[in-house]
Amino acid sequence: MAVYIRIRLLAAPFSLINYAILGYVLGRGEGVLGLMLQLVLNGINIALCILLGLELGWGVAGVAWATVTGEFVAMLLGLAIIGRRFWAAPRLPRHRILDLSAFLRMMSLNRDIMIRSFSLLTAFALFTRQGAQFGTVALAANAVLMNFFLIAGYFLDGFATAAEQLAGRAVGARAAMQFRQAVRLTLFWGLGLAATATLVLLLGGTDLVALITTSQDVRAVADIYLPWAAFTALSGVLAFQMDGVFIGATWSRDMRNM
Numbered sequence: 177m178a179v180y181i182r183i184r185l186l187a188a189p190f191s192l193i194n195y196a197i198l199g200y201v202l203g204r205g206e207g208v209l210g211l212m213l214q215l216v217l218n219g220i221n222i223a224l225c226i227l228l229g230l231e232l233g234w235g236v237a238g239v240a241w242a243t244v245t246g247e248f249v250a251m252l253l254g255l256a257i258i259g260r261r262f263w264a265a266p267r268l269p270r271h272r273i274l275d276l277s278a279f280l281r282m283m284s285l286n287r288d289i290m291i292r293s294f295s296l297l298t299a300f301a302l303f304t305r306q307g308a309q310f311g312t313v314a315l316a317a318n319a320v321l322m323n324f325f326l327i328a329g330y331f332l333d334g335f336a337t338a339a340e341q342l343a344g345r346a347v348g349a350r351a352a353m354q355f356r357q358a359v360r361l362t363l364f365w366g367l368g369l370a371a372t373a374t375l376v377l378l379l380g381g382t383d384l385v386a387l388i389t390t391s392q393d394v395r396a397v398a399d400i401y402l403p404w405a406a407f408t409a410l411s412g413v414l415a416f417q418m419d420g421v422f423i424g425a426t427w428s429r430d431m432r433n434m
Contacts, residue, residue, distance in 0.1 A: 183240035190247035197254035205341045213254050221246035288428035292419075317397035320388050321405035324381070328373045328409035329416070335366040336420030344424035355425075363417050370413040377406035 194217065201210040221242050228238030272278075307318035342358035377384070381402045385395055422431035 180236045180240045183237060184243060187244040187247040190244070190251045193251045194247060194254060197251070197258060200258065201254075202337055202341065203344070205345075207337070209257070213250055216253055217246045217250035219246075220249050285426055285428045288432040289423065291432050292428075313391075313393045313397055316389065316391065316394045317401065320385055320394060320398045321401060323388065324377055324384070324405050325408045325412075328370065329412070331369055331373070332366055332409065332413055332416040335362045335369070336416045338362050339417055339420030340424035342424070343421045344426070347425045359417075359421055362420065363414070366413045366417045367410075370409040373409040374406050377409075378403065381406060 194213075198210055198213065201207075201213070224242030224245055225239050228234045228242050229236070230238075232238060234241070303322075304315070304318070307315045339358060339362040342362065343355055346352075346355035346358055382399055385398045385402065389395060389398070419431065422428065
């Protein structure tokens, strides 16, 4: 594990730059380009994990180097695409690049989002800690059920990203009608997806639990609390969607306080 961590730390700068690139791309509404960059990153990662970790026998170190390489190549590709655009774009005046007030507004927005993110991580950590108090079986069952919430969350986060883009454009254009339409549209489809996910888990959740774990004890406990896990997607859809709306509109302080 120590070897893996030491190698993976080399990718920290690449990961941060990739987050910035992905934010720029998604903020411009170029979801296809963002998907392409992520496919490149993860495709290289998967291919090199198999080659280095299994075929060449590098083990954990090979898996770590595969991730570092994937992050590095995706960063180079993203920088090349963005750099080409900026090179062809008109040059901004120096006073706009060094605008202190704009920089402080951006840092304020980042601060509020970081507080939000740390609050979420704290909630998940406390949930895991409380589950551990009930023993290893309950902890394992919680982990199984949490996977369902995380998978549904990935899909709902897509609508949150769409809400960011649409709401941000509407607020920037001062178009109240477009803003309301963006909120209604993303909420409608988010609710539809969440309801579908809830129905799938209620009807087939037991079989999905059996695919994830072979422990009969864990399956039994997970099946008891499966309905609660099934409804987390439906109960959380508004949180995901409003998160996207508030970030897109740069209402980060209100989002943080909620």
